[in-house]
Each structure stands twice: as structure tokens, then as C-alpha cells.
Amino acid sequence: MTMRAGTYNVRAKGHDSSYMPMKVTLSEDKIKNIKIDSSGETKGVADEVFKRLPKEIIGGQTLNVDAVSGATISSHGVVDGIAEAITQAGGNADEWKKRSKPVKRNGQNKEYSTDVVVVGAGGAGLTAAARLIQNNKKVIVLEKYPQIGGNTTRAGGPMNAAEPDWQKQFKALPGEKQSLKKLAVTPIEHIDPEYRADFKKLQEQIQKYLASGENYLFDSTLLHEIQTYLGGKRIDLNGNEIHGNYSLVNELVNNVLDSVKWLTDLGVKFDRSQVTMPVGALWRRGHKPVEPMGYAFIHVLGDWVKAHGATILTDTRAEHFLFKNGKIAGIIAKNSAGSKVIVHANNVIMTSGGFGANTPMVKKYNTYWKHIDDDIATTNSPAITGDGIRLGQEAGADLVGMGFIQLMPVSDPKTGEIFTGIQTPPENFIMVNQKGKRFVNEFAERDTLAKAAIANGGLFYLIADDKMKDTAYNTSQAAIDAQVKAGTLFKADTLADLAKQIHMDPGTLITTIKKYNSYVDAGKDPDFGKSAFNLKCEQGPFYATPRKPAIHHTMGGLKINTNAQVIAKNGKVIPSLYAAGEVAGGIHAGNRLGGNSLADIFTFGRIAADSICKKDASADVTSGASQN
Ligand SMILES: Cc1cc2nc3c(=O)[nH]c(=O)nc-3n(C[C@H](O)[C@H](O)[C@H](O)COP(=O)(O)OP(=O)(O)OC[C@H]3O[C@@H](n4cnc5c(N)ncnc54)[C@H](O)[C@@H]3O)c2cc1C
Numbered sequence: 179m180t181m182r183a184g185t186y187n188v189r190a191k192g193h194d195s196s197y198m199p200m201k202v203t204l205s206e207d208k209i210k211n212i213k214i215d216s217s218g219e220t221k222g223v224a225d226e227v228f229k230r231l232p233k234e235i236i237g238g239q240t241l242n243v244d245a246v247s248g249a250t251i252s253s254h255g256v257v258d259g260i261a262e263a264i265t266q267a268g269g270n271a272d273e274w275k276k277r278s279k280p281v282k283r284n285g286q287n288k289e290y291s292t293d294v295v296v297v298g299a300g301g302a303g304l305t306a307a308a309r310l311i312q313n314n315k316k317v318i319v320l321e322k323y324p325q326i327g328g329n330t331t332r333a334g335g336p337m338n339a340a341e342p343d344w345q346k347q348f349k350a351l352p353g354e355k356q357s358l359k360k361l362a363v364t365p366i367e368h369i370d371p372e373y374r375a376d377f378k379k380l381q382e383q384i385q386k387y388l389a390s391g392e393n394y395l396f397d398s399t400l401l402h403e404i405q406t407y408l409g410g411k412r413i414d415l416n417g418n419e420i421h422g423n424y425s426l427v428n429e430l431v432n433n434v435l436d437s438v439k440w441l442t443d444l445g446v447k448f449d450r451s452q453v454t455m456p457v458g459a460l461w462r463r464g465h466k467p468v469e470p471m472g473y474a475f476i477h478v479l480g481d482w483v484k485a486h487g488a489t490i491l492t493d494t495r496a497e498h499f500l501f502k503n504g505k506i507a508g509i510i511a512k513n514s515a516g517s518k519v520i521v522h523a524n525n526v527i528m529t530s531g532g533f534g535a536n537t538p539m540v541k542k543y544n545t546y547w548k549h550i551d552d553d554i555a556t557t558n559s560p561a562i563t564g565d566g567i568r569l570g571q572e573a574g575a576d577l578v579g580m581g582f583i584q585l586m587p588v589s590d591p592k593t594g595e596i597f598t599g600i601q602t603p604p605e606n607f608i609m610v611n612q613k614g615k616r617f618v619n620e621f622a623e624r625d626t627l628a629k630a631a632i633a634n635g636g637l638f639y640l641i642a643d644d645k646m647k648d649t650a651y652n653t654s655q656a657a658i659d660a661q662v663k664a665g666t667l668f669k670a671d672t673l674a675d676l677a678k679q680i681h682m683d684p685g686t687l688i689t690t691i692k693k694y695n696s697y698v699d700a701g702k703d704p705d706f707g708k709s710a711f712n713l714k715c716e717q718g719p720f721y722a723t724p725r726k727p728a729i730h731h732t733m734g735g736l737k738i739n740t741n742a743q744v745i746a747k748n749g750k751v752i753p754s755l756y757a758a759g760e761v762a763g764g765i766h767a768g769n770r771l772g773g774n775s776l777a778d779i780f781t782f783g784r785i786a787a788d789s790i791c792k793k794d795a796s797a798d799v800t801s802g803a804s805q806n
Contacts, residue, residue: 180206181267188266190259192219192252200256202263209236212260218656222331222473224252226324231256238280241271248323248559285515290489292318294790295509295523297496297566300328301472301776302759303529304479305437305783307488308444313791317488318521320511322495323561326480328531329760330779332559333472334456334597334651336464337776339434340402345463348395348453351605352701353621353710357460358384358396361404372424373407380404395453397463402431405460405771409623410733412768414545414581423578423764429740430765430774430781437780438465445478456772457588457604458624462710464773470652471597472776494519496565499526499573506573506754524794525754527786528744529779532732532760533564534583540729545581546625546768555594555728557586566761570736573755574746578763579734584770586730587627590666591637597652599667599723600642605712606649608641608694609725614677614687616694619706625769628727639668639680640723641691643715658721668722676720691715731770735763742786756789758782 183205189197198219203211212232216224227246231253234243241261245253261271294310296303299321307317319326362384369377380400387396411421442448447468454464467474484490493514500508506526511519533539535558541550567577588607590598607620609627611634618630631638642650647658661667670676673691674684695714697703703711736757737745744755744762759779766774 179268179270179273181264181269184267186263186266188259188262190214190252191255192216192224198255198259200259200263202260204263204267204269208239209260212236214256219252220471220473222325222327222471222476224249227252227256230324234280235260238278240277240280241274242277242279244279246324248325248561282515285513285517287518287520289520289522290318291522292316292489293523294318294525294527295320295521296527296529297509297569298328298528298530298759298761299326299480299490299492300529300531300759300779301330301333301475301479302779302783303527304476304483305780306527306529306758306787307483308479308486309784309787310790311483311486311488313787315791318523319483319488319490320494320496320509320519320521321490321492322565323559324493324514326490326492327473327476329534329559329562330472330776331476332557333776335471335474336454336456336459336466336773337434337438337780338402338455338459338461338463338771338773339438339465339777340397340399340431340463341435341438341465342397344450345395345397345453348462350393350395351462351710351712352698353703353708354395355388356702357709358388362388370407370411370421373404376400376428377404395462397461399431401461402463403427406431406766406774409460409771410767410769412546412582412625414768415548416545418545418581420579420582420767422767425740426738426765429785430778433781433785434777437777437784440784441475441478441780444482446475454603457586457607458622458627459604459772459774460621460623475776475780491519496530496569499569506752525756525790527742527790528566528570528736528755528757528761529759529783530566530569530761531562532558532735533567534558534562534729534732535560536563537729539564540583540732543580543734544583546583547585550583550729555589555592555726557589557594557596557728557730562760564732566757567735570744570755570757570761573744573752574748575744575752575755576737576747576749577734578737579767580763582733582768583729584624584731584733585628585727587624587631587727588640588725589728589730591724591726594728598661599725600640600647600650600658600721601653601723602640602642602646602649602651603712605710606642606646608691608715609638610641610682610687610690611635611638612682614682615690616706619703619708621709623769624730624772631725631727636726638725640725641676641687641715642721642723643713644717644719646713646715647721649713666724669719671718671720673720676722680722680724731766731775732760733763733766733768733770735761737764738762738782740785741789742782743789756786758786
């Protein structure tokens with residue numbers, strides 16, 4: 179069927195409820211050019227779609243192309259947009275969709291040699307790579323997806339680091355002193371022995387602050403340490419207790435501010451005009467980049483690493499270790515063309531993330547949740563399937579805390595996404611159940627929130643007014659309007675109308691919000707003990723964001739020490755094997771605090787690289803190499 183030649187303006191469905199404008203130029207029988215305006219899309223998630231698909235479609239003159247892994251919605255959006263142009267031109271889009279796939283050239287097997295091979299180009303992997311390059315090491319990074327970034331690209335952005343001199347500029351919120359007072363009177367017997375000396379010092383710091391009568395936002399590395407420990411101390415369904423490994427937690431809180439400084443030096447711009455926190459962080463110590471989402475870190479790290487000589491092999495999945503004489507000597511991988519890629523390396527750093535997108539694996543290990551649905555949503559990139567944990571086991575690694583899975587309470591009920599709807603800092607959260615009643619302290623840890631949500635039927639709503647809306651992260655008025663139109667976010671001029679839209683009794687919702695506002699005035703919540711408040715909910719339009727818990731983070735993983743070396747089941751270090759980021763366990767124990775993962779990945783990514791450099795330096799001294 180011939181087409182009417184010309185340039186057609188169509189729209190491709192993007193992520194969320196957005197649309198990308200496209201210009202498709204057609205001749206009578208060919209697709210000549212495709213231009214996609216992806217400026218409204220979240221950066222870093224589907225960039226590869228916009229680079230790769232137009233080339234494949236024009237090169238192969240077919241719409242029968244594979245979706246780009248990790249960006250299925252945008253891939254289908256682009257194909258459907260072009261199909262629409264073909265239809266408008268009088269062509270047969272179905273015939274184009276049934277054509278043969280573009281021919282993939284069979285690549286040749288490849289071999290590389292390097293100092294260090296890093297498995298996974300997310301936040302931890304790119305950090306380790308950058309740090310190694312700074313120390314003159316040769317690095318190859320393997321990334322199984324077409325695009326770098328992993329879950330780090332999707333992150334909301336805040337990373338926790340106590341920086342009291344900066345935090346002092348901000349006022350304490352109503353309720354925050356109450357939390358400190360509680361810690362100040364907590365009996366020392368409630369604290370595990372290895373944390374007691376630090377806890378006593380923290381109590382002294384708090385007493386001094388409270389006695390001063392000052393009203394700034396207090397913080398210290400000790401408060402960060404103790405909150406990480408208490409927030410992570412949990413008992414599973416079998417009665418097993420877990421809490422964060424003292425040495426690892428201590429290493430984290432004492433090095434994370436250096437990670438912020440190091441990232442700043444590389445080019446990440448942090449917004450120092452506000453101190454924030456994600457849900458379940460317990461304290462406002464989040465350093466949030468100016469640019470939205472975790473892509474802010476990934477593009478700076480990715481660009482830096484590429485510009486300074488690292489080789490990043492995308493579409494290349496690490497499958498096995500390369501062993502020589504029984505010792506780890508690199509990685510055997512496979513690329514998307516099916517060829518073998520062998521990387522000989524003196525050291526391997528595993529930074530392949532957790533297993534939050536692998537529901538069968540989550541269900542296999544889970545000992546914390548009574549039930550996890552087979553079709554539960556996840557906030558994770560589909561790449562996050564626990565490959566590094568399986569690989570680690572191949573090398574005899576011990577695993578820790580595998581049964582403790584984090585559910586993100588405030589996820590989209592269908593897609594699992596977090597940054598849809600109105601996602602404010604938790605001091606502005608009002609969570610109501612399907613009857614319009616509050617059911618929990620919205621400032622609590624994530625597992626507490628998820629358990630309360632499940633007990634209230636799973637689905638619940640975040641209620642916000644117009645002012646609260648302005649504090650929402652990673653959104654825009656255009657995205658909000660599109661979601662309201664699509665029916666995934668509810669908006670009304672009055673609370674009564676909002677209640678009707680979400681099938682609640684208007685009287686109940688109005689009473690709930692009135693009460694909540696009176697608690698904000700009093701700085702105290704007699705119902706659920708909410709421990710920090712900011713805005714009241716009083717100025718229309720009002721919004722209701724439907725939410726439901728989804729799999730978010732896997733706290734367990736490869737056992738590591740403070741050098742990020744992986745520990746074997748026999749308790750010994752596995753030579754040449756390091757792990758950093760979500761693939762490693764031991765820090766976050768039973769429940770990770772919001773904002774503590776970015777803190778972890780950038781800190782332990784640096785530590786893994788530094789350990790290798792230190793080890794090599796001492797080997798040089800021993801062998802006399804440094805004198806050459
Ligand atoms: C939606 C969302 C929001 C979040 N928000 C925050 C936040 O605001 N603050 C915070 O502290 N934390 C947040 N987190 C958690 C945090 O983003 C992650 O825990 C963290 O980014 C994990 O980093 P990582 O480097 O360990 O792994 P990732 O960034 O996930 O990277 C792992 C990489 O390894 C690759 N890979 C996997 N297997 C292989 C293989 N076999 N071969 C080669 N490559 C492989 C993957 O493709 C991926 O690119 C959020 C998480 C999500 C999902």
C-alpha cells in the first residue's frame with residue numbers, strides 16, 4: 179500500500195500519563211525520518227529508546243522491533259506513534275508491524291583485560307568506577323541493560339548525611355523535639371551492647387541541645403547511626419531478631435558526608451536551600467540534588483567515567499565468575515547479540531543491585547511478611563533480579579538478612595511507581611483509608627506504614643491541598659493535570675466532592691481533615707503520635723492520590739566487611755571479590771530508612787574502590803614495585 183509522502187505530527191504515549199510529540203517523515207514506501215520530543219519524559223529511564231528505536235526502524239524498514247529492556251512503555255509508545263503516522267498517510271500499519279525483525283549481526287566473542295571489572299552500572303558501580311579511575315586503575319563496567327543507571331536513576335533523590343552546621347539554619351518542626359526527648363529517656367538496656375557507648379554520647383548531645391532552649395534542627399552522626407540501627411532492628415515471623423552490623427553502620431554514617439562532598443566535586447549540584455527527607459527516613463537530613471530524581475547522580479557519574487577512560491559495556495550481562503587456579507580472575511558475560519564476553523581482571527566489584535523485581539525470589543526468601551501476592555507491583559527497574567547474589571553464591575559467599583524485604587507504602591496501586599500523584603515530604607502526608615479515616619503515624623518507618631496499609635485493605639489515599647501540592651517532589655503541574663485527566667489522581671474544589679469521587683463518606687473525610695489540622699496547630703497527634711508536622715490541609719483544590727504497598731528494597735544480600743570485601747560461608751574474605759550497594763546486606767537489617775540507600779551506595783562504592791587501591795599499594799610496597 180503506498181503512502182502519501184510527507185511529515186506527520188503524531189504523539190507517542192510516554193511513561194506515566196504523558197505524551198511525546200513526534201514528527202515522522204514518510205515517502206511513498208519508506209520511513210525516512212523520526213524525530214521524538216522526549217523533553218517531558220523522566221531523564222535517564224528511556225533515553226535509549228529514543229536513540230535506538232528510530233535507527234532500528236529506519237534501518238530495517240519495519241515496526242517489528244524489540245522493546246528496549248527496562249523501557250517497554252516508551253518503546254511501545256514510539257512504535258504506536260509511527261504506526262499512527264503510517265495510518266494517517268494511508269498505509270497499512272499492521273503490515274509494517276508484521277514485517278521481519280531487523281537483522282541482528284552475530285557478534286564475535288570478545289576478551290578484555292583490566293585491573294577491575296565492575297558488575298552493574300548503577301550508583302554504586304559508577305561510583306566505584308570513578309574512584310578507581312581517580313586512582314589510576316583501569317576499569318571495565320558491565321551493564322546488562324541498554325542503559326546505565328539501574329534503580330539509582332529512579333530514586334527520588336534525597337541522600338541522608340548528618341551535616342549539623344548546615345541543618346542548624348533550619349527550624350525544628352513541631353513534634354521533632356518530642357522524638358529527641360523520647361530518645362533521651364530510652365533506657366540503655368533497650369540498646370544492643372555494641373551500640374551502647376554511642377547511644378550514651380547521643381543522649382548527652384540531646385540533653386545539651388534541649389537544655390539550650392534553641393529551636394534549630396538538631397542532628398549528628400550519632401543520631402543518624404542510632405536511627406539507622408533502631409529503624410532497622412526487627413524480628414521476623416520465625417522470631418529471628420536482626421539489627422544493623424555496628425561496624426558497617428558506623429562506617430556509613432561517618433563517611434557519607436564525604437560522599438556528598440565527593441559527588442559535589444564531580445559535578446552533582448545539591449539544593450542547599452532546603453533540608454528534606456523521603457518517606458520513612460525518620461529525620462530531615464536529606465541532601466537532594468537540584469536536578470530531579472536519581473538521574474542527577476547517574477548522568478554526572480556516567481559522563482565523568484566515560485570522559486575519563488572507563489569502558490562501559492552495555493547490553494552485557496555477567497553470568498559467571500572466571501576462575502583461575504580456584505581463584506576469582508574476572509567475569510564471563512554474554513551480550514545481547516549472544517556473544518561471549520570474557521573480562522580478565524585482578525578484582526571484581528559486584529554492584530548489581532538487589533532483587534526487588536524478582537517476585538519469585540522475594541517470595542522464596544521472605545520471612546517478614548505474612549503474605550506477598552504473586553502479582554504485587556514493584557517500584558524497581560525490571561533489571562533488579564538478584565543476579566549478583568546468585569553469582570556471589572557461586573563463589574561461596576555468605577548471605578545476610580535475606581528474609582527482610584521492604585514494601586514501599588506509597589506506591590501507585592497498578593504500576594508501583596512512587597513519583598506519580600502528589601508525593602510530598604512525610605511531614606505533609608495525610609494518609610486515609612478507604613473509609614476516609616487516618617490509620618497511622620505518617621512519619622513512621624516504611625514497614626510500619628505498609629503493615630498499617632495492609633491491615634486497612636491495602637489501598638489508601640494521600641490527601642493534599644493546594645499548598646501541600648507545591649511541596650511535592652519530582653512532578654509538574656502538567657503531569658498532575660494529565661493524571662487527573664487519566665483518572666489516576668483525584669482533584670476537587672471541596673473535600674466533600676473529593677470524598678464522593680473516591681467513594682467515601684464526605685462527613686468522615688471532613689472530620690478527619692479538621693482533626694488533623696487541629697493536631698498541626700497543637701504540634702501533637704493524640705491518635706497516632708505523628709512525630710513531625712508542617713502544613714495544614716485547608717486550601718482547595720484538594721487532591722487524593724491512591725496508594726498501595728509495592729516491593730521496594732531488599733535489605734539482605736552478600737555479607738561484606740567494612741572494606742566492602744565479600745565474606746565466605748567459612749567466615750573468611752573471598753580474595754578479589756568486593757560488593758557495594760543494594761547487592762550487599764548487613765547495614766539496613768530489617769527495615770531501611772528512606773534516604774539511606776543513596777547514602778550507602780555512594781559510600782560503599784567509594785570504599786570498595788579504595789580498598790582495592792590500598793591493597794594494591796601495600797602489595798607494591800611489599801614487592802618493592804613502588805620504588806621503580
Ligand atoms: C523508585 C525508587 C525510588 C528510590 N528513592 C530513593 C531515595 O530517594 N533515596 C534513597 O536513598 N534511596 C532510594 N531508592 C533506593 C535506591 O535508589 C537503590 O537502593 C539504589 O539506587 C541501588 O543502587 P545500586 O547501585 O546498588 O543498584 P542499581 O542502581 O539498581 O544498579 C544495579 C545495576 O546492575 C545492573 N545489573 C544487574 N544484574 C547484572 C548483571 N548480571 N550483569 C550486568 N549488570 C547487571 C542493573 O541493570 C543495574 O543497572 C529508591 C529506589 C527506587 C526503586
